[in-house]
Amino acid sequence: MGATIAVLSQKGGTGKTTTVRTLTDVLRRIDLDVLAIDLDPQGNLSDYFDVDPDATPTIADVLTGRADAPQAIHDDVIPANLSLAEAELMLAGKMGRELTLRRALKPLRERYDLILLDCPPSLGLLTVNALVAADHALLTTEAQYFALQGVEQALEVIELARDGLNPDLGWLGVVFNIADMRTRHSRDAFASLQEHVGRKLFASSIRASIAYAEAAERAVSILDHRPDLGADYLALADELLARLKLSEARMRLKTLIEA
């Protein structure tokens, strides 16, 4: 019930937000109740879901104790905006700062089948809060040579969260994102990552396409904008559901893919 997944990467621009956005969409289409939470002061996820920029309360209010998490849900999204940067600073001076999100999300876990957390591009306090609140971590990486380095750094932070505050945190795997498998560069990067992380690397990588920027700009899902490309995320969702052992949902996804 209410498995919580933190989507993170050490680097910026690895497709975290697009992954949260699109997986949420796929999973909702097979009747799962999914809550998407924006944990990035850039507020990209909130934009991608077309949340009113003035919507309040936001995740910043939740983390600073000004609102309860259920109040901050707007159409199954908890949005963020720049005020989250300030909230992070405030949080830094508090006792139990790493546990704040975990405590805040507790009442929501029973209301949702899945909760997806979109982390900012750093391994700081917000990402640590996400890892402490989560049952699983999901890494994204851009398809290039330095991918491995970023993945290793993110894994160290996952290890830290496990050692201390969240010993049950699982690692779902790495999504190889924004890939052009026609190039040798991408194929080599994939192979080198696979050598190091083995089956933790999702077999379904996400192809690079300008269509993602277009879809983001129009706040529509890639599944509607370019279903041919969206197929990558359907395949990824299938692997994800298998790893989460959600076999009934996986059957429904199969029906959706075949439709």
Ligand SMILES: Nc1ncnc2c1ncn2[C@@H]1O[C@H](COP(=O)(O)OP(=O)(O)OP(=O)(O)O)[C@@H](O)[C@H]1O
């Ligand atoms: N498969 C893809 N192919 C091409 N471009 C993509 C793809 N996925 C995402 N993008 C684009 O890459 C940029 C970064 O994507 P996204 O915002 O999802 O990454 P992020 O990791 O969340 O970034 P940040 O670290 O800044 O939060 C966006 O402009 C997005 O539209």
Ligand SMILES: [Mg+2]
């Ligand atoms: Mg992002």
